Amino acid sequence: MKKIVEIALGIVTSVGGFLEIGSIATAAQAGADFSFQLIWTILLGGLCIIFLVEQAGRFSAVSGRTIPDAIRERFGFNYFAFLYIVLALVSLLVLAAEIGGVCIALELATGIHFQWWTVPAAFVIWLVMWKGTFGVIEKGVSLLGLVTLCFVVGAYVINPPVGQVLRGALPSLPQHDSAHYWFVAVSILGATISPYLYFFYSSGAIEDEWNEGHVGINRIIATGGMTFGSVISVAVLVLAAMIFAPQGVKVEHYTQLPQLLVPVFGYWGYWLLVASVGIACLGAALEITLEIAYFTAQGFGWNWSENQRPRDEARFAAAYTLTIILAALITITGIDPLKITIFSMALTAATLPVSIVPFLFLMNDYSYVRVYRNGWFSNAVVIAIISIAFVLAVVSIPLQIFGGS
Amino acid sequence: MFALNGLPIGRLEEIRTEINKGHCFVSEFLVGSYAMLERLAAWRIGRALLRVFRAKRKEGYRIRWDQLDLSDPRHLRLLCDVEELMPLREEQYPT
């Protein structure tokens, strides 16, 4: 029974961070612009992230090390520094987008412009980090995040054409506006295969004191959690396809997002959307902040843990404080959070190879993973994901220029 | 790393040491793609990748401590001919 509860909680918490402003915005855009055609990108991204998250969790459970630890140890400081700079810059932008997402939710709730909410939102994020433990952050916010199930309920209630939904699960070529189609596809993949997800999961395994006995649970949690998150993303796309696409409405402003749920739930749809966006973005903001701080502390060998008092890990605490301040400074400029979101997703896609290539080596390193090394199938999957990542890296910025909104 | 004639022979990837009377002494310097795999502890996957890409580059060398001039750490130079170096071979690594 205890194991079932642990697995169920693990699945719910691993959804947290998956659904955030990036996946909501890109799925909504995809549904509005291309109806059901881009469901396959969410499924493809979901499949990739399942493998990466499972391997990250397995690595940490068996080795007692996080992925960033091992990247510094195996690949040396030069590679780590390059990866760190790239990831920190991209993650800061994503974090700015998530803080923006929280602020958007508050603007939708109160009518007060999102810029005014930047400082309070950033302060709340910092306060949760300062006073909360890993368990509170991981489980508390994720349980609240169950409100995002309203998208799944809404997608069911709106009664989409099943045949078209299933056809959308298969890869297809665009019927119009090719550059924009592939740009949205790349953005969805960037939103789904987010490095912070598997790095955070790896650190979380250490925080939760996982060991070899958790290898099986890890597989279930990674698969269940990422599948759950993918289903919610698909639901957002389906809603956008049913509501925006028939009217030729393009998703260009966050104030359009409540339209995803109002036709289904009426008045409560508005508040469900506000709650979903606010909580999902808060959860993602906490995860990304932690991921940047973890990456910094682990890479430089500092003391780190969200379960310790800030004074016992002063550099770690300073790292996440500075991270939140820098990201908030971006948000407070008033740049449209939707634009930051779409741009940061494309940038994430462009930088994927540097964070995924190490998996191929680390998951075959006997001194870390021992008998839990990757078999030929897992290695083949990682190589396939690396290939996809390299394609994304090459095409994402040109597509941003020619196909971005 | 440079040969006697000034031509580069590869990058220093790894340093093997031995313990003697409580002190740690350098025994060999390793250069080349196999040396890099040893440094990354990536022999299994790395060899497979090298085979797939049919890497024609030299696998590398084992350079004894007395075959290398360490007076300028940024410009390491051999003290012998390249032919005198022991090559790094696939047989030396576990399968």
Next chain:
Amino acid sequence: MNLVRDCLDKQIDDRFKRRMGRVDGIVLEVEPGRPPRVAYIELGVKTLMNRLSSRLGNAIAHLLESRHIESAPYRVPWVKIKVGLNEVRADVEAEKTPALEWELWLRKKVIGRIPGA
């Protein structure tokens, strides 16, 4: 033992198993006619930046010195080091070494002064 694979960039824990940093550098002592001897491991931002570029390392050192901050790396004699599988243990007490200088300074001057720390 392989110096790069087994020692360099590894997490160092002190004698009480507390994290004190990473092996940022390894110092070899070279004497004519004798094999180079591993003398110290180094921790410090200057050592780290030197690995990226010596110009960067010198610039960082200059910046620190201009603010009267010690820039010389902290060296732990090899005799106090024990290298295990993916871990390095130093027979020192981390808080009494320069390795945690920044940690202690931040604790005392910044983080420790914020309520709830």
